[in-house]
Amino acid sequence: xxxxxxxxxxxxxKNRDPYALPENAAVKARQARLEARRARAATTAxxxxxxxxxxxxxxxxxxxxxxxxxxxxxxxxxxxMPGAALAGVGAALGWVALSVGLRVMGRRxxxxx
Numbered sequence: 476x477x478x479x480x481x482x483x484x485x486x487x488x489k490n491r492d493p494y495a496l497p498e499n500a501a502v503k504a505r506q507a508r509l510e511a512r513r514a515r516a517a518t519t520a521x522x523x524x525x526x527x528x529x530x531x532x533x534x535x536x537x538x539x540x541x542x543x544x545x546x547x548x549x550x551x552x553x554x555x556m557p558g559a560a561l562a563g564v565g566a567a568l569g570w571v572a573l574s575v576g577l578r579v580m581g582r583r584x585x586x587x588x
Contacts, residue, residue, distance in 0.1 A: 536574065537575070540570045540574060541568075542567070544566040544567050544569065545564065545567030545570075548565060548566030548567070549562065
């Protein structure tokens with residue numbers, strides 16, 4: 476290596492840690508993907524929300540919770556059958572009303588900001 480090459484190399488590596496591992500292209504690519512994903516998440520979080528309030532996750536949460544609440548209402552009031560069925564249906568409808576109400580309130584408060 477000539478003196479000029481050595482000086483150019485020293486200028487290039489002047490602010491680097493001499494004991495650090497060499498940079499890996501795969502690590503750089505992974506970091507670039509992570510930064511791009513974070514940038515996309517930041518723009519979608521601050522951007523306009525979708526017009527639909529119904530997502531697959533919300534539906535699963537509402538239906539699963541309604542089934543669990545209905546079963547809990549049914550088992551609590553079990554010995555009297557017509558009342559137990561009504562209690563189960565009432566608990567399930569209460570869960571659906573609560574989850575939809577909270578979703579609507581959350582969407583309204585997000586649009587007022």
